[in-house]
Amino acid sequence: MLKKLSDQVIVITGASSGIGLVTARMAASQGAKVVAAARNEAALKELVNELKGKGHSAIYVKADVGREEDVNRIAETAIKEFGGFDTWVNNAGVSIYGHAMEVSNQDIQRMFETNFWGVVYGTKAAVNHFKNRTIPGALINVGSLFGDRGTVIQSTYAAAKFAVHGWTESIRMELEREKVPVSVTLIHPGRIDTPYNEHARSYLDQQPAHRGMIYPPEAVAEAILYAAENPKRDMYIGSQAKALQLLGALVPRLTDKLMEVIMYPTQHADRPSNPPEASALYHAGYGMHERGTNVGWIRSGSMYVKAAKHPILTSVAAAGAIAWWASARRRR
Structure with missing residues (x-):
């Protein structure tokens, strides 16, 4: 049994912007004590002062997760x-x-330090703590729809997220066999409206951006905080994330072709790309922004997350819908 969020201390890396920032604010609003970590110290200070000003408990740690x-x-x-x-x-x-x-090996290595090794270091720090205190805790790793299915243009990012997914699944089994008191959850976000694209290192002529159906960071934060209280194996944010995973598993060659057609025009905006030095690959990006400059249909939330939080009701509703459909067919 995991504690109620209002009784928890929650550590959040990448807390100075985007998903991390929204999750920190949402967790604090629900009574959790927040430990916010990121490279942008000025943004962390502003966040902690904001939370304390609202009567919440919060501290920050300036940290580069690529450093153990x-x-x-x-x-x-x-x-x-x-x-x-x-x-x-x-x-x-x-x-x-x-x-x-075209991406330099140096850039790929640096990205892996953050995206993969940061998860490894964080996992070990968390698990060691949960082992020592013997009270159940939650480890939540944020993956990606591109950790379930490779893509073009962000191919090196997909490789890092594939590594995160493999690490998470493997460590979950080992900890379960050892009976370590920890719930391990993998978050699978779809396209999310955050400054993710502005912080990215770009080799493109045009600015990276999401086009199409985009989900708000609040939907990811909702999934993360649900998993903090309720043991969940996986949480998918948006039907697009689950659909891509299923499509890639069932018809991989067709998915290849679809990705080759769809992903090239939907990963950039119609404006010049930011210069390399503006990216957050080697240094902290700008902070305290929850949303990015994406182009498309930005959803108000994720029904898939809502359904995952209420599996029994969802199953009953689905069974009812199937029964209604079958009855309608018989009447015809």
Whole structure:
């Protein structure tokens, strides 16, 4: 049994913008004590002052999750200030837009330090803490729809997220066999309206951006905080994330062709790309922005997340719909 969120201390990496920022604000509003971590110290200070000004408990740790010593310091600070933590969210990440053969090995290695090694370091820090205290806790790793299915243009990012998915599934089985008191959840976001694209390293002539159906960061935060209280294996944000995973598994060659057609025109806006030095690959990006500059239909939420939070009601509704359909067919 996991604690109620109002009784929890929650660690969130990448908390200075986007999904991490929204999750920190939402967690605090529901009574959790927040440990916010990121590279942008000015943004973290502003966030913590904002939360404290509303009567919430929060601290920050300036940290680069690609450095193991920084990640360990996040855990040590949470233990020192709050006596421990109950949920650890590995959310920090950065992308690269460009063809795999054109992206430099140095850039790929740096991205893996953040996107993969940051998850590894965070996992070990969290699991060691949960082992030592023997009270159940939650480990939540933020993956991607591109961790379930490869893509073009963000091919190197997809590779890093595939690694995160494989790590999460494998560590879950090992911890279960060892009977370690930890719930391990993998979050599968679809396209989310955050500054993710503005922070990305771009090899494109045009600015990276999402086009098409886009989900709000609040939907991801909702899924993360649900998993903090309720053991869940996977949480998909948006039907597009689940549909792509299923399509890729059932008809991989058709999915290849669809991705080749759809993904090239839907990953950039009609304006010049930001220069390489503006990206957050090697240094902190701008903070305190929840949303990005994407182009498309931005949904108000995710019905798929709502359904995952109420599986029994969803199953009953689905069974009712099937029964109605069958009855209608018989009448015809």
